[in-house]
Amino acid sequence: MQFIDRFIADLGQEKPRPASPSCIPHRSLAWIAPPAGVVKINVDAALSKNDLKASAAANVRDENGRFLGVLALVLRGISDPEVMESIACREGMSLALDIQVANFRLARDNQNVVKNILQGSRGVYGQIVQEINARRSAFASVEFVHEKRDSNVDAHNIARSAIYNVLFFWIN
Known part of the structure; x- marks a missing residue:
């Protein structure tokens, strides 16, 4: 639990406390809350041109901004940003399955990837x-x-840091 506290503190969040209306974590004003009854999964990807490493990250919060889970995946040999952005969307959905979320909004800062998912594109990452x-x-x-991007800061920071740091932790 100590690692999770430190990790959330690195994201600029308060230390987790028991959930109650008076204990909602501080959120960036740019974060956009989902509708009631829906969780929000922010995803992003990052690439290291020097090492040919890429990362995908997903961050899950409820409509009140309470932290529900996080995921980071690092891969080698991917140099196309949109391929990694689509992988980030797929991994966000995997995280939703893992934490047993039924209704969610998956948000990302790459409009082209969202458009291709909605249209069922068969391009490079079809x-x-x-x-x-x-x-x-x-x-x-x-x-x-x-x-x-300014409403996707947490996922962006996780993706950037995952390229250079190995993150291993479990959330209960």
Whole structure:
């Protein structure tokens, strides 16, 4: 638990406290809350041009901004940003399955990837888009949205730091 406290503190969050209306964690004013009854999964990707490493990150919060989970994946040999952005969307959906979320909004800052997922594109990352769309049936409701980078700060910071730091932890 000590690592999670430090990790959340690095993101600029308060130390986790028992959930109650008076103990909602401080959130950036730029973060956009989802509708009631829906959780928000912010995803992002980052690439290291020097090492040919790429990372995908997902950060899950409820409509009140309470932290529910995080995921970081680091891969070697991927140099196309949109491929990694689509992988981040897929991994966000995997995290939703892992924490048993039925209704979620998946937000990212790459509008082209969102458009390709919604249209079922068969481009360079068409196989990943097909997998994402096939997984939608596992959930009651899934919404893919584009949001500006300033509302996606946590996922961006996790993705950037994961390229250079190995993060291993479990959330109960």
